[in-house]
Amino acid sequence: VSRLILILGDQLSPDIRALREADKETDTVVMAEVMDEASYVRHHPKKIALIFAAMRKFAAGLEEDGWRVRYSKLDDEETSRSICGELMRRAQEEGADEVLATEPGEFRLISALEDCPVTVHQFEDDRFLCSHAAFEDWAKGRKSLRMEYFYREMRKSTGLMMEGDEPAGGKWNYDHENREPAPGVIDFNGPMQFTPDETVEEVLDLVESRFASNFGEARPFWFATDRGQARRQLSHWIRHGLKNFGAYQDAMLIGNRFLYHSVLSLYMNLGLLDPREVCSAVEEAWQAGEAPINAAEGFIRQIIGWREYMRGIYFLQGPDYMERNALNHRRKLPELFWGGETKMRCLSETIDQTREEAYAHHIQRLMVTGNFSLLAGLDPAEVHEWYMSVYADAYEWVMAGNTIGMTQFADGGIVASKPYVSSGNYIDKMSDYCGDCHYSVKTKTGEGACPFNLLYWDFMARHRERFEGNPRMAQMYSTWDRMSDEKRKTIRSEAGAILDALSEGRVV
Ligand code: FAD
Ligand code: DLZ
Ligand code: SF4
Numbered sequence: 001v002s003r004l005i006l007i008l009g010d011q012l013s014p015d016i017r018a019l020r021e022a023d024k025e026t027d028t029v030v031m032a033e034v035m036d037e038a039s040y041v042r043h044h045p046k047k048i049a050l051i052f053a054a055m056r057k058f059a060a061g062l063e064e065d066g067w068r069v070r071y072s073k074l075d076d077e078e079t080s081r082s083i084c085g086e087l088m089r090r091a092q093e094e095g096a097d098e099v100l101a102t103e104p105g106e107f108r109l110i111s112a113l114e115d116c117p118v119t120v121h122q123f124e125d126d127r128f129l130c131s132h133a134a135f136e137d138w139a140k141g142r143k144s145l146r147m148e149y150f151y152r153e154m155r156k157s158t159g160l161m162m163e164g165d166e167p168a169g170g171k172w173n174y175d176h177e178n179r180e181p182a183p184g185v186i187d188f189n190g191p192m193q194f195t196p197d198e199t200v201e202e203v204l205d206l207v208e209s210r211f212a213s214n215f216g217e218a219r220p221f222w223f224a225t226d227r228g229q230a231r232r233q234l235s236h237w238i239r240h241g242l243k244n245f246g247a248y249q250d251a252m253l254i255g256n257r258f259l260y261h262s263v264l265s266l267y268m269n270l271g272l273l274d275p276r277e278v279c280s281a282v283e284e285a286w287q288a289g290e291a292p293i294n295a296a297e298g299f300i301r302q303i304i305g306w307r308e309y310m311r312g313i314y315f316l317q318g319p320d321y322m323e324r325n326a327l328n329h330r331r332k333l334p335e336l337f338w339g340g341e342t343k344m345r346c347l348s349e350t351i352d353q354t355r356e357e358a359y360a361h362h363i364q365r366l367m368v369t370g371n372f373s374l375l376a377g378l379d380p381a382e383v384h385e386w387y388m389s390v391y392a393d394a395y396e397w398v399m400a401g402n403t404i405g406m407t408q409f410a411d412g413g414i415v416a417s418k419p420y421v422s423s424g425n426y427i428d429k430m431s432d433y434c435g436d437c438h439y440s441v442k443t444k445t446g447e448g449a450c451p452f453n454l455l456y457w458d459f460m461a462r463h464r465e466r467f468e469g470n471p472r473m474a475q476m477y478s479t480w481d482r483m484s485d486e487k488r489k490t491i492r493s494e495a496g497a498i499l500d501a502l503s504e505g506r507v508v
Contacts, residue, residue: 002094004087005029006101006120008109009037009051010395012058013271014227017102017123028094029067031059032086033074038211040108041385045211045218046358047392053196053203053225054270060199061226070094075206083109084116091118105311105397107319127274128311129158129304135312145313145414148173151305160279160300161286161293173301174246174294181430182251182259188241190258192233193222200225215338215390216355223266223392230267234278237262238285246295250363252346252431257353261361262299265393268307275303310401313415321400322384326412327463329377334502337369337386341507344451345437346427347372358392363430365391366420370407374421375455376502377462380410418472421459424450445490451498451508458495461488 005022007029022029033052052074059071070090072079080086087099099120104110113120124131130138138153139145152172155161161168196204200221207218224230244260251259267273279300286296314321336342339355350364360369365387373383384403388394405415424441428434434441434450443449460467460480467473480488501508 001026001098002096003027004090004094004096004099004118006083006087006099006113007031007058007062008083008102008104009033009055010105010270011102011125012054012227013127013274014061016271017126018100021100021123024066027068027100028090028096029059029062029069030087030090030099031055031069032072032079032083034072034079034082034086035074036082037109038074041388042214043211043388043394044216044358044390044392045207045214046216046221046223047394048211048214049200049203049207049218049221050223050225050266050392051270052207053200054272056199056203057226073206074210082112084112084118087116087118087120105395107396127271128308129275130154130308130312132312132315135308135316139312139316144417146417147305147309147415150309150312151301154304154308155300158276158279158304160283160304161297168297169293174297177294178246178298179250179430180247182248182253182256182432183244186253186256186259188244188260190256191222191263192224192229192236194224194229196221216358224272227272230264230272233267234262234264234273234281237264238281238291242282242285242291242295242299244295246292246298249298250367250430252361252363252368252427252433254349254432254436257357257359257361259361263359265398266359268303269393269395269398275307279303307398310405310415311397313401313405314397317400317411317414321404321411322381322396324404324410324412325380326410327377327408327466329374329408329410330379331377331499331503333373333378333382333386334376334508335505336508343438343507344372345439346431346433349433354390358390360391365402366407367422367426367430370403371421372452372455374408374419375452375459376499377459378408380404380408383408418467418470419459419463421456422452423456424452427452445487445494449494454491454495454498457488457491458499461492 005018005027038048059069063069072086080089091097099118101113101120101122102125103122113122138150155167204218204221224233241260241262248260264273264278268275282296282299285291286293336347337351339351342348346368350360350368354360387403388399401415404410407420409416409419428441439450440448441450444453457480460476468477498508
């Protein structure tokens with residue numbers, strides 16, 4: 001019997017599980033650009049272009065390799081709306097009655113495959129280093145699911161940067177060497193930029209014509225769209241970017257959008273690069289003396305720690321995770337997130353960059369847009385959807401823990417032990433945004449006061465009952481209590497005015 005082998009747009013790995021289960025002689029690979037996937041959120045055009053271009057090239061590679069492939073383009077007339085629709089159509093054409101698939105990274109699509117009239121076997125995706133069962137085992141019976149402890153187990157099980165049973169260099173974590181503001185000179189030109197070839201150009205035309213009203217533009221487009229290019233970016237970054245990755249990981253600069261970041265999430269999440277090969281390459285560079293331990297450890301922690309942990313949390317918590325709203329935040333996402341006017345320079349820089357690149361680095365996502373959303377009490381589901389839409393590396397398995405958990409505290413503290421909130425001071429320390437801002441970061445109340453300063457204390461006061469017992473926040477509450485009644489009143493009323501302005505669509 002003939003079977004269909006489903007390869008989704010983020011499963012572009014030559015040794016993906018469904019292909020390993022398949023028989024090249026008798027099975028048919030199915031890949032499909034479909035409107036349901038391209039529109040379940042209003043993806044940034046660069047994200048759609050990246051996925052479609054990489055899918056087309058991957059399909060061509062499989063054919064060269066001797067696979068029989070049935071590929072549906074979005075603008076082919078017969079292409080149906082959904083993955084299930086395409087499976088049914090191809091099953092009929094090929095006389096197949098069974099589909100082998102690798103489990104998608106999203107509950108929505110897992111259920112759609114379960115409910116599809118044709119039988120779909122979903123094999124666990126073993127491109128991740130931690131299986132569902134291993135994560136469940138780790139989580140079982142624990143009072144708190146902190147990433148750091150998970151990460152240590154991952155170091156042991158992968159053997160990465162280990163000396164026997166001990167962490168290389170004697171410490172698990174070198175983060176205290178990692179929180180430096182940007183240096184005067186950045187000696188790295190950022191990610192490799194690839195000139196679109198014919199396949200990419202064709203996809204860019206398609207995306208421009210079909211997704212013109214989405215936030216952002218498909219062109220100019222420079223992402224890697226095949227494994228060869230992604231490997232070149234990996235080597236390029238290891239050679240020139242890695243050594244300073246650790247130290248300046250948290251820095252933000254106007255005019256330098258990538259600093260020492262790798263931009264590898266794009267390619268790992270699609271399957272063009274394997275997280276193991278990325279970590280091994282980083283470990284080797286450190287062993288060869290080409291990168292300091294704080295950079296190599298810090299990077300490997302992001303991958304085998306945070307990346308795997310976020311996926312584990314998503315699958316452990318289940319589909320209702322995206323609906324959590326522990327702090328009962330209801331404010332609608334203001335227009336400034338979609339490029340509407342704002343006088344806050346940190347936000348306008350981060351959001352302009354997001355629109356132009358479909359990329360912002362971690363601290364911009366966490367401490368600018370994330371921090372602002374939490375302080376402003378924005379609805380976490382809307383915040384989650386915004387991030388899902390605007391970033392080219394966004395998939396729910398990795399996004400949910402970061403939005404609902406890490407930045408919005410909407411899961412009540414599963415991912416974060418305390419809310420990631422800060423006043424303007426942190427942004428000023430880590431960036432050069434404040435110098436050029438309409439507001440003054442040093443001003444705490446009154447004319448020109450930085451909204452982060454006001455909203456920070458207002459957040460603390462609003463949620464006092466929940467957070468005052470948290471030992472890591474006690475000091476902030478005693479600072480608040482030492483302020484005069486009048487000052488506290490002023491802060492709360494000025495913060496209230498900003499929140500009202502946000503609700504009423506006025507520029508802040
Ligand atoms: P680098 O700084 O070079 O980091 C290296 C790698 O570590 C990344 O490529 C990524 O694979 C991994 N990593 C680092 N931090 C995290 C993290 N918190 N969670 C998971 N992986 C991590 N990452 C995504 O891949 N997809 C997302 O949809 C996504 N959404 C995010 C939303 C918010 C609100 C926040 C705060 C973070 C989000 N991240 C997401 C994590 C992180 O910001 C991005 O992985 C990173 O900015 C990608 O750029 P890079 O490859 O240059 O990262
Ligand atoms: C994100 C995405 C987009 C935009 N388009 C497609 C598509 O047309 N066909 C496809 O197979 N996959 C696409 N994807 C990726 C899926 O949405 C992804 O597999 C799920 O979000 C699970 O991670
Ligand atoms: Fe952002 Fe405040 Fe700095 Fe302006 S002053 S850039 S609003 S932190």
